[in-house]
Each structure stands twice: as structure tokens, then as C-alpha cells.
Amino acid sequence: MDMESSRNQHEEQGWETPAIDDDHQSADKLLVESAFKSTPVPPWTQQITLRAMVTSLILSLVFNFIVCKLNLTTGVIPSLNVAAGLLGFAVIKAWTTTLAKAGLLKQPFTRQENTVIQTCVVASSGIAFSSGTASYLLGMSPYVASQGGSGNMPENVKKLSVGWMIGFLFVVSFVGLFSIVPLRKIMILKYKLTYPSGTATAYLINSFHTPKGAKLAKKQVLVLFKSFVFSFAFAFFQWFYTGLDGCGFSSFPTFGLQAYKQKFYFDFSSTYVGVGMICPYMVNVSLLVGAIISWVFMWPMIEKKKGDWYSADLPSSSLHGLQGYKVFIAIAMMLGDGLYHVVFMLVKTILSLIANSRRKDSSIVDPNGADLDSQVVDYDEVRRSEFFLKDQIPNKVAIAGYVALAIVSIIAAPFIFHQLKWYHILVAYIIAPVLAFCNAYGCGLTDWSLASNYGKLAIIIFSSWVGLEHGGVIAGLASCGVMMSIVSTASDLMQDFKTGYLTLSSPRSMFFSQVIGTAMGCVLTPLVFWFFYKSYNIGDPDGTYPAPYGLLYRGIALLGVEGISSLPKNCLNLVITFFLIGFVINLLQELLRRYETRFGIYRFIPSPMCMAIPFYLGGYFAIDMCVGSLILFMWERSNKKKATDFAPAVASGLICGDSLWSVPAAILALVNVNPPLCMKFFTVAQLNDLLKGS
Template sequence: MGRDDGAGSGHGKKDIEEKEEEEVETMVSVEKAFENKEVPSWRQQLTVRAFAVSFVLSVLFSFIVMKLNLTTGIIPSLNVSAGLLGFFFIKTWTKVLEKSGMLQVPFTRQENTVIQTCVVASSGIAFSGGFGSYLFAMSGRVASQAESGPGTNDYKDPSLGWIIGFLFIVSFVGLLSVVPLRKIMIIDFKLTYPSGTATAHLINSFHTPEGAKLAKKQVRALGKFFSFSFLWAFFQWFYTAADYCGFVNFPTLGLKAYENKFYFDFSATYVGVGMICPYIINISLLIGGILSWGLMWPLIEKKEGDWYDKPDPGNMHGIQGYKVFISIAMILGDGLYNFCKVLSRTLLGLYHQLSKKNSLPRVANGSPPESPQLSFDEQRRTSLFLSDQIPSIFAVGGYIVIAVISIVSLPHIFHQLKWYHILVVYLAAPILAFCNAYGCGLTDWSLASTYGKLAIFVIGAWAGASHGGVLAGLAACGVMMNIVSTASDLTQDFKTGYMTLASPRSMFLSQVIGTAMGCVISPSVFWLFYKAFKDLGLKTSTYPAPYASIYRSMAILGVEGFSSLPKHCLTLCYGFFAAAVVINAIRDLVPKKYSRFIPVPMAMAIPFYLGSYFAIDMCIGSLILFLWERMDKTKADAFAPAVASGLICGDGIWTLPSSILALVGVKPPICMNFLSRAELPNS
């Protein structure tokens, strides 16, 4: 590399300045690093190996999401984990083929994006399919835990056939509802979609020459903690021969604290989830547990015989009613506040976007916008994003066809749900799907469950208790949740594809293929849980499915009104509903340096029903991350997602062999249990 020593030469100085500017631009620009690499066509991005790896990862992630669904209901964003594991599997695959001289197609970031999209679409069905919420809430197992009443006999037990059929009918229409809006969302409005953007940055960093070395270290860390987590879960299994045995029931803080759900259950999954979730979420969970199980429930239990007469812990007219409905009140208060906030921001954002429409970059015939303000990255990404058009007539026509199929077929699955109920849902769904996709782009917050709860109350009340309103409301919730959830997922993936130069067609098709995989994999995984664990859904189970009881209680409340609530429960519900709204308002009004210390009501509500054991696990995950950041922030930022993913995935994949062992009747050899000194034989 030569050096210009002409200090007195103006031309030489200009050359140096131009060279420095070019170097700065190259450092800032991502696409400059990939400028000499050919972008594969959308057909070349959809490889057989990508979908083979996607299938394996979809099974793994479905087990993880299902386990979280059936235990706490807290599911972190798994986009980054999917991108990381996709890179790990394909890189291993290509390295083996390269050494054997059989590698024909190199691994590209577009293929990595296809895998991530397919896996997230597939495992997303494990959430939007309602296996831990509305769908399982329909079952007789959940219905039997409620007080006898008009909705008790209104149930439909799970069956693999109708679940797969239902998901295939309702899971694809959300994808079609936002396809015509992809240019508006990504190019015109320039929505951020934080999770999609973060995943794109990760994938881009893996495939740049300077990022390859770090990626190898991240993959090594993931593999190490994956192995540790799997082996730790395997070791724990040996001590769980009966109920309340093993490390998951270890009274770490004492037996009295254990009775009130305060203990560390040695779960690698929740420690990993705690490392991914923001600090304030984990602290909010712990605060909610202390407030409820530490203060409120012991005080309300003293009112037995005055406020309520029936001590049965599963009875909604007893202490259980307070636990469930106060949780619901906080969840609804938080959901309503965030719905109004996101909707207002959506409408305000739309107003500003449309009011300055004339100043938006002009894009025609797939060419990049002619604007000097656009960077090299934006010009290249916009050009490729608009090159592979998805015809709007295809999306609109497909939506109408699927809507007609749903209106005809869904009443045969749920006879309580009438054709006109489904028609109303499908008429409202595109607007709500757009609102959810737009709001997710602004805030990274999907309100799919809030729209689903809205459908529970509207359709349930419309159908009425005497005409199966409970089941009709839950089924309508499923239709609405699937539409708005898949809509926001697809636009999130469009953003990832935009930033990695993956074709929108390959994004759409990988989302469709992933959704189809999920419609089979997720019900199969749920069925394995359902058959392996006979106490699934019961409050005393390892898998209590807390949201199933909450969703069913919402449906009962929607059709029966407030008459089913125990004494003073409604007053407490009003108070906690208002408190959720006020806390959220304070969080938004105070400066950010203070708001980050104010708890999140939605997170506080979950331990009201479940207890604090998982919150303690997640707080330990936060503590590990905090100490790591204090010691070496750079290394923590680089490796924490990999470590957390390894902990979650290793523990999650152990669920598969443990379920199979339970199905074939193989029981662990040892029961590790704990007694107080007073219970010992010779005490």
C-alpha cells in the first residue's frame, strides 16, 4: 500500500480525503461488504437443505414454545435463536461437504434468512395455535376445574385430526392480508420492526468476512451450553419418580416459602429466558409474586367463611376465583392501555405519513428511488425488495377463497360458531391485522392476544350462554389470533429480508412452508404432551397450562357476566384494572431514566396465578447477565444470546425423550422429596 508524501499538493490532500471518506462509508455500509457477491434469485434462496434444517429446528422450537406455553405462558422472541441455530446447522453441513469435495452451493445470508423465517413461522403456530390458551381452554379437562354452571358442559376435547384441520383453515389468511401492504410498511413508512432488524444485523454479521470468526465462537458457546442444559435436564429426571419429587420441587428458601411458591426450581430454560427478557420484565414478575403470594393470598385466605365458603383450591367461588380474575383484570387493563396507545400511535403515524406523502421517494417499476438522501444500502435494498413482486390480486383472491372455505367448514368443527360470526371476524380481521403489523413495526409489541380476547367477549356475548357462547368465543379467539399474529410475523420477516437482500417471494414462500410445517408439528408436539402427561392442565401438574384456565374464565365472564365472582372479587378486579392502566400511564409519562424502574403490569399479573418459582429462575438469569455485563460488556453483548439460546434449547429438546419415556411407561428410579423436621418418624 503506497503512501502520498506530497504535503504541499492540494491534489494529493484531496485524494487522501476522498479515500478516507470512502473508507468511512465502507465501514458504515453493510452492503459495501457484500457488493462483489452475487445475490441469488428467489428460487435459489429456497434450497432443500434450508427446509430440511428448518424442519429439524421447527420440531426443537415447537417443543420449547410448547413447554413455555404449558408452564408460564411467557415466550421470548426466538428470532435471534433461530438465525443463530440455522447458521450453526448449515455451516456444519457445508463444512462437511466442503471437506469431502461435494459442496456445490455456498451458504448465503439469504438462505440463512429463509431458515429463520421458516422456523419462526412454524414455531409461531405453537403460540397462535392456542395450545396453552384458547384451544386447550375448550377441553373438558380445563372445564372440569370450574364451578358447575352454564358453561361447564360447553367443551370440546382435543383431537389431532380437528386441530390440524382447524389450523390449516385459519393460519394462512393472515399472510395474505398484509402482502399488498409490504411496500408501504417497509419502504414508504420505514417502520423499524426491532426484532426483525436485530435478526438481520445478526445474519449480516455472520456472513461478513470480519464476522465469521465471532460467529464460530458464538456457535461454540451455544453448543457448549446446549449440551450442559440437556445433560442437566437428563440428570434431574432420575429424581422425579413421583409427584412433588426432584430438583423442580427443591425448597431452596425454606418449606414455608415453598408452600407459597417461592423457590428456585433449577430450570435452565427459565434462566435462559431471563437472560433474553429485559431486566424490568423479570423484576416485575418477582414483584407480582411477592404482592400476591407473599401478601394478598395469605390475607384473603383468612377471610374464608366470610368472603367465600368453599375451601376447594380449584373452585372459582373460592380463593382460586380471586387468583384467576384479578390476574385477568390486570391483563385486560394492560392490554387495553397498550391497545389504545398503539392504535393512537398507528393513527397518528398514518396521518403524518399520508400528510407528507408527496415527499416520499418515488418508486416505479421496481427501480430504486431517485433520491440523493438514500444511502447506498437503502438504494440496493429497495431495488431488490421491489424486484420480485407478489401480485396483489393473488393476495386478495386468496383471502376471499380462504374466508369462504372457513365460513363453510369451521361451523362443522365448532357447531356453536355460526357462519355469520366467522364472516364478521373475517371482515374485521384485515383492519386489525394491519393495525397489529403497523403497531409491531413501531413498538415491537404484537397485540395478537388482545385482539383474540376482544373476539372472546364480542362473539361469546353474541352467541350467548345457552347457545355455546363459551366455545364460540374461544373458537373466534383462535381465528382472530391466527390472522393478526401471522400478519405481524410476516411483516417482521419482510423487514429481515429487506436488510439481508432476501427476496420477498422467498420470504413469503418460506413463511407459507413454515406455517404448513407448524400446522402439523405443533399439534403433534401438543398431542405428545397431552398423552404423556395425564395431569396436563391441572393446577398441581408440572404443566398447569395457566392461560387455558384464564381464557376459559374470560369466556365464562363474557357470557355469564359478573355473577360468578366471589365476594369483593369484582371490587378488587376494578382496583387492579385501574392500577394496571395508571402504572402504564406513569411509565409513559416519566422520563425514560425513571420509567425503566417501574414494573410492567402484564408481567406482574402472571405470578398471581402461578407463583414466583419461575420468576426467581428468570431473575437469576438477569443477575448472571448483569454481572457479566459489569465484568465485560463487549463479551456479554456478543455471547449472552448464544448462551441463553443454548440453555433454552438443551432443556427444551430433553422434553422429547422425557415425553417418549412417559408414553412407554418408563419411570425414573428415585424420588427426591423434602420433609420438615416435625414430619420425621423419630422427631
């Protein structure tokens, strides 16, 4: 699905779900529902079981730790759908097998229950991204505000706490679920939108519950477990050498000390090696290209202008110095990329709607199996449509739910953020359903979710509306949360409806599992974030958890309230240039995709969004991810089938093991247990100076 290896959830990342070929689709039409013909479909109340909810809660906690760590390091998050579906299958299958051997099994494990678990876990871990604990909420904190310099005043700063973060998430995270429900039949049955992530997830779950798929799933679980143990043990080993700041394998100057100063080194992160194995090759190349352009050429040249373009006396974290160029140029490129995709998606949506309205064969299949236009449909489609239409969610309930939750949000949110007035939120909720529809429809066509782009747009609009003196920075960041929550959850829910349609899962079970998963995320995400927040110096650009999007989102809000006056000298010219570059690169790629089909040159054009991320962070994580791509490439050359079957499991294990080591590491840090050794590297001259000093 998403966050992810699809462009669905975290469009911030620029991932891409592998395309599902026509042969696979044809095989699915011919075989899937015929294979399950003799398997009874449980009612929706039996699809959401206690064991499914317990499993979802456990996996949600695990995945929240993983997503939180990834958010706080680089903000680059792969798809965890495969791991969620696979681990959910493994846990319940082991439980039901044990009960069956004891003669105590009352309800067999079905693909519908597997779908509920996957939906619940992904909804929960999705909140870890859309909650903004590593972006817009973190951008409100005093520490991140101090790095921004301007706008660092009481009205534009809010101290973070678990209580109000949980309250805010509960207030805004459920509204989007009701905004798109009335359109589910139109999008799934009438327009037959693909929703590649939801479709791929359904194929995965359907295959698990066939004899051949179950056998492969067991092997994948074993591979994932081995990979997890290796990654966890290696992270534990590395911990022993990190006794002081700048120590350990993560500070190994792989390409020399000069390259290390420009943040070019391999930091032995199993997490991002695994991420690199999941995401497309071009994403990793784009990250590396962006790192080379910025840290090899741009920043050294601008640093030579110190004293001319910006004051030499400024602290390294000031947005009026070199840090300002890094932040605002990265923001400009992201906004250029985002603007292109918003315009492209709106145009594509409008053209598709016009085309669908003219098509005579765009009709909903009757639940009794009769096509409304006498169109010949296969057995699978009739059966899926029958179950999809069986459990209706009344439109009146959806509309009433949206209005009621919007009223609660309009009343409650200003108590949390007094800078944001009730009429600001009202305006957001009036325009949000239109944006939610555009995002969900576009996501069905291309698998792109533009939730963060709509959020950035909300920051600029509402921060400039409120103004600097009245807390425009906080108002803009909070409005980002309101907008992102609606638009993101709407597209996620429609993806789940598509998955449910293809697995004969009830729309009601999909809706309620999404609600339950969202509720889990609203509680777990702030608690997990707070665990990291109290254990580490979150937001430090040179620390373990730099949380880059915190300062980037605050920078967007500062642009909204201060305009170009907040930019250092000559930064405006560079900002405009890179904004246009971000837009033009996407336009060029689309033109080549349409008109240059012989060589497929468009496949080798880097993504501006991905190029912009290392502008702020450096190239170390891009090198990790390129190593992951290299491992996958060599594996595919050696045995493509095994690589296809097991690479996602290996990558998921690497990510899970390394990420979960952060839990015992944080506990050790909280109880003041420090690593016993320090591994650090010096030049000969530095070492001689140290020896002379001693």
C-alpha cells in the first residue's frame, strides 16, 4: 500500500508500488474466487474478532516504533504492508493451528480476518506519519523554534505534551473517514479505480490463504525472523562502541574524513539498507544525486560566501545563515514538485470524470449478478460486487458523522491552539471534502496521495491569514494537521475498500477496523514519540534523531507569515530556481513518458521530492539505501524468483530488528547505562595534537 513503497501514504517519500501486470490480473479473474468458492464468508461481525484486535494492537505498537524512528531520522518510510499482512497471518495461523491440534478451534482463520488485521495495523501506523509528531507538531516545539530564529516568540511556540497531542489527534483524525464513505460504490464499482496498493495487498492476502501461498508465507516468515535476529544483534553490537558523541560505526568515515565532513559515509544502518531493498532503484539514485548536488557543490560554494551573503557570527542552526539556504531551497523544491502533482492530479481527475460520464458501460453491477448494461462479467466480479453491496453504510450516517465530528473539532481545536479560531477550522472543513475526493480519486488512478502537499498549502494560507503577531506559525502548522488528517485518511480508507472488495471483506468491517486502528494510532503514536522525545535530543540536526521535517514545516510557516523577508541574501533567487526545477523535472518526465516510448528515458529522470530530502540531511542514508538496492540487484541477477519472493521479508526483518533495538537502547539511556567503548577516527595531525595535549 503505502507509506510507503507506494506513493499512497507518504507521498513525502516518493515510493512506488510495483505494477500488477495484465497476466496477473487475468489469472486473478479466472482463479481467485473459484478457488474460494467452497469457503464460507463470515458475516462482518465475525470478521472483526478479539484475536484479530489483540494481534493488531501488538503489531501496531511494533510498527509505531518503527515508523517513529524512521520519521525522526530521515522521514523516509517504506511500505510496511507486506510485513503487516505477513506477520498478521503468521501470528493468527500459529494460534489457530495450536487450538486446532488441541481440538479447541471454534472459528477458522479467514482471509477476511487477515484483511482486518492488515487494515487495522496500517491505519494505526499511518497515524504515526499523519499525526505530525515528526513534522508540523514538532515544528511547534521551543527547541525547533530556536533553530528558526525569527518567529521564536510565545505566540508562535507551543510546548509539547502527551495529553494535548492525544486530544488533538482524536479531534481531527476521524473526520476524514466519513468524508469519502458515500462515494465508495462510485469509485470501486462504477469507475473501477485500480488503487494499486490496495489491489496488491489483496493479492498478497488472497495468496496467503491458498495452500501454495500458505506454504510460501511460512518460508517468508522464517526468513523475516532470521533477518530480524541478525539486524537486532548487529545493532546491539554497534551500541557498545558509542560511548561518546560522534563515536561508533555510524560515524565510520567510509570515504575519508573530508567526505565525512560533507556527510558522505556509510553508517551501517540495517534500517535504511532494508528501506533501499524495498523502494524503487530510481528513488535511491534520486536521493544520492540530490546529496551530491547539495553537499558536494552547492553548500561548499555558499559557505565560501560567509561574511558576504550572511553574517559569519550566526550560529550554525540559524535560518539566516547557511542553514537557511539548506532549509528553504529544500522546501522550494518540494513545493515545486508538490504543485506539479496537485495540478496534474486535478487535471487528470477532471478528464477522467468527464470520460467516465460519457462511457455507456460505466455501470454498477447488480448484487444479483445482472449487469445493468447487459455487460458480460466474470464470476469473480459478480461475487465481489455482491458482498461489497451487501453491508451498506447509509449515506445519511456518513454525512451526519462528518458534520458531528466537524462540529466537535471546530469547538475543541481552538482550546488546544488558541491561535486557530473556529472560523479557520470551519473553512478547512468546508473545502476538505473536495480535496479528499480529489486525493482519493487520484490515488485510485495513480497510487499517489498528495495529503502532505495539501497540508503544506494549508500552512501557507492559514499562517498568512492569521499573521505573525497573532501566532500565525502555530495556526498554520495546526491547520496542516486538520487538512492532512482528512485528506490522508480518506484515500487510505478507499484503498482499504478496494482491498476488502477483492478479498470479499465487508465494507463495514473495513470501516470499523480503520476506525479501531485510527484510535489505536491516536494513543500509541504520541506515547511512542514521547518515549523517544524524553530519551534523545529530538530535532538536533547533528544528533541521532534530527527529525528534518520539523524545521522544514516550520520554515514553510515562516514563509507564510514573513514572506521573502525571512530569506537570507540571494536565497530568493535560488528558491525560485529550485522551485521551477522541481516543477519542470516532473513536466519533462511526463512528456517523455507520453511521447518517448522507444528507450524509456523517463525512467532515468530523478524525483525532485527525493532529491530535496538530502539537501538538509546529507548523503549518508542515501548511501545506505543504495547499498540495499545493490544487494537486491545482485540477488535478482542471481535468482530473480527467490529475490521476488523473499526480498521484502529480508528487508522488513532488517528494518524491524534495527528499529526495535532503539527501545532497549532508549531504556538504557533513561537509566544512565552508557556504552563502555568509543570508536572514533582522527587525522594524523589531529591525533598528534591530542597526544601532545595529553
